[in-house]
Amino acid sequence: MTKGTYHHGDLRRALLQAAADAIAEHGVAAISMRDLARRAGVSHAAPTHHFGDKAGLLTAFAAQGYDELAKALSTSRLASNSFLELGVTYVRFAMTRRAHFEVMFRPDLYHADDPELLRAKARSADALYAGVADLPDGLRHRGETAERARGGTPDSAPSDIRQAGQAAWSLAHGFATLWLSGAFPDRDRDPEALARMIFGQLKVIQ
Amino acid sequence: MTKGTYHHGDLRRALLQAAADAIAEHGVAAISMRDLARRAGVSHAAPTHHFGDKAGLLTAFAAQGYDELAKALSTSRLASNSFLELGVTYVRFAMTRRAHFEVMFRPDLYHADDPELLRAKARSADALYAGVADLPDGLRHRGETAERARGGTPDSAPSDIRQAGQAAWSLAHGFATLWLSGAFPDRDRDPEALARMIFGQLKVIQ
DNA sequence: ATTCTAACTTGCCATTGACAAGATGCCGTG
DNA sequence: CACGGCATCTTGTCAATGGCAAGTTAGAAT
Structure with a gap:
């Protein structure tokens, strides 16, 4: 999962997994990009690069x-x-x-x-x-x-x-x-x- | 609808109507309390009093x-x-x-x-x-x-x-x-x- | 080794939901 | 009619969010 420090290596998959967990827990309405980023251990703007x-x-x-x-x-x-x-x-x-x-x-x-x-x-x-x-x-x-x-x-x-x-x-x-x-x-x-x-x-x- | 200036008079109903319009237009995900307040012509905190x-x-x-x-x-x-x-x-x-x-x-x-x-x-x-x-x-x-x-x-x-x-x-x-x-x-x-x-x-x- | 670039970071801004404190005017009581 | 109570609405503020801009890092290509 976490390879180096800067480059995650598998962030796209990690974010989708985090989304699955978060939505299952609290519903779609409650999820935030920043929370998914936190769950994946990256900065708040990292997801943008993969998904826009x-x-x-x-x-x-x-x-x-x-x-x-x-x-x-x-x-x-x-x-x-x-x-x-x-x-x-x-x-x-x-x-x-x-x-x-x-x-x-x-x-x-x-x-x-x-x-x-x-x-x-x-x-x-x-x-x-x-x-x-x-x-x-x-x-x-x-x-x-x-x-x-x-x-x-x-x-x-x-x-x-x-x-x-x-x-x-x-x-x-x-x-x-x-x-x-x-x-x-x-x-x-x-x-x-x-x-x-x-x-x-x-x-x-x- | 808009009776005086301060007291709306029928705000609760007006907000529910605004919600119906807004959701029909843009979906539930897109609505915001502040927008509904704007549609009803009241301040952003007015809805709180009626709905918590x-x-x-x-x-x-x-x-x-x-x-x-x-x-x-x-x-x-x-x-x-x-x-x-x-x-x-x-x-x-x-x-x-x-x-x-x-x-x-x-x-x-x-x-x-x-x-x-x-x-x-x-x-x-x-x-x-x-x-x-x-x-x-x-x-x-x-x-x-x-x-x-x-x-x-x-x-x-x-x-x-x-x-x-x-x-x-x-x-x-x-x-x-x-x-x-x-x-x-x-x-x-x-x-x-x-x-x-x-x-x-x-x-x-x- | 140098450059190139994808991947990630920090920093910023407008918007939002929630809360606090104050302003307004209706309504009942005397 | 005067006045006080109180629901109603306002302004002001705060943390969190989504999105954008500009900078930083490291892996890959040549």
Whole structure:
């Protein structure tokens, strides 16, 4: 971590880690660049050189989150071969990477047009919509073949697939968000288990 | 509005209105007490007297939001007598009162234990869970009677009703949140219409 | 070895949230 | 009507923050 005295060596990563810790502890609203700098053991202006400004740091942070979400979704799809488990994976990501999750869906906090971020975001969306088209218990609509939709970006996917994906995404995202905000009464229960029960109760009408 | 010179007369309401405008324009992250004071035409320390601190103002703002949501849900339930429309009402609330919606589910921004807020929050939850138990196309489970669940708070409602309500709430909330954050590609379409289509595709098994 | 430059520092400024102390005018009581 | 109490609003101040400018250091290239 701390190599010499002047040049940190791995400051960018250290700052992103500090951000994850700080946000998980006190929420996005409470974080400050200067505090992150202190946590990393550098001066208050050091972060600027790597991220430009506060929004720049959060942009990188959100991109990292989208990247890990894409990885998690892809892994889950290959491992369990179940659409329901894909939703559970989404919820698990929100719980274990709550700091990232909290930032990712607040585009007013970062530079939403950053190309790096957009790429990571697209990777996540691809992994999600691919599950809609591919998996056996997925919300696949009648006439559509998985072939036609596979790998398509949400923008290019046929509208039936897209809507089914949006429905599933809404469900998983809403559950995760409401849980994290403390809106549900049973906070003591295991969120993954509860998600599994709730998700399993719903199906698409043909 | 501006009565005399010294005593504003209706500052509390004016500040909440200013907050609604400012948040809708620039997001919660960007607002400052001093800006709200400027918008209301008072000195920078005037808001403190009414709300204590920034979190206090946002507490009142969130409570106002929960109150209006409860009213909207109740009205919708009596008017349309449709569970699907209850979800659409939820989405419409998120769109038209986006500033309130944005604050309500960020408890790290306000005093989440404030009694006034908790009461308004409970009213919203009641209106929502009542729809689960009452309405003809609601997600009512087999053995449960609407009688048993009606009027029950989310904490006291039977677990079947509660889970069905959580599922529906997750769906509507996730849709609204994802739409507002720009995660869906078709932002040009009418969100209510899209919500109606998506919500209509899902049903409870059994 | 010298230069070049990315990485980091110190220093500064406007803005903000919070607090303290004072000014103003409404409202009830005599 | 006079007067005192008190909620309401003001001015003044302080530490902390984000952002910028100018200087310093060390690693890398030639």
